[in-house]
Amino acid sequence: MLAGEPRCRHVYADPGRADGVLRRWRDRLGERAWVVPRDVALAAGWFGAVEPAYVERIGDVVAVARDRVVLASPRTDGIVSGLRGQHGALTEDELAIPLIVLRT
Numbered sequence: 231m232l233a234g235e236p237r238c239r240h241v242y243a244d245p246g247r248a249d250g251v252l253r254r255w256r257d258r259l260g261e262r263a264w265v266v267p268r269d270v271a272l273a274a275g276w277f278g279a280v281e282p283a284y285v286e287r288i289g290d291v292v293a294v295a296r297d298r299v300v301l302a303s304p305r306t307d308g309i310v311s312g313l314r315g316q317h318g319a320l321t322e323d324e325l326a327i328p329l330i331v332l333r334t
Contacts, residue, residue, distance in 0.1 A: 233289065236300040240289025248290040255293055262299045266292055 234240040243251040248267065256265045271292040272280060280288070295301050 232303055232306045234292075236302050237295045239293040239301045239303075241291040241293065243290040252291045255291055259293065259301075261296065263296055263301065264294045268292060 231242040232239060233242065241251055241255065252265065252267055255263075259265055266274075268285070268288050268290055271277065271288065272285065276292070276294070277288060293301055
């Protein structure tokens with residue numbers, strides 16, 4: 231099953247098949263995305279501190295698009311995949327989202 235968004239996909243595999251799914255996604259995407267198993271994404275801090283109760287919500291395989299690539303899936307999320315502006319990956323611009331605080 232596929233979830234997430236076009237710049238960061240979560241792939242959920244049938245039990246015992248995550249390694250094969252990981253290989254296929256890596257083979258297909260090559261240098262266009264970082265494709266890692268859940269434990270590597272967690273160890274790298276991609277999702278910050280994750281409560282143990284929520285770890286299984288992260289895909290067995292996580293694919294994060296590089297550069298200007300999007301991992302569109304019209305079948306999974308036709309509207310979101312069709313949007314012109316995408317964010318949510320690990321590029322410098324996407325990680326440096328400004329925060330404005332208004333205090334009155």
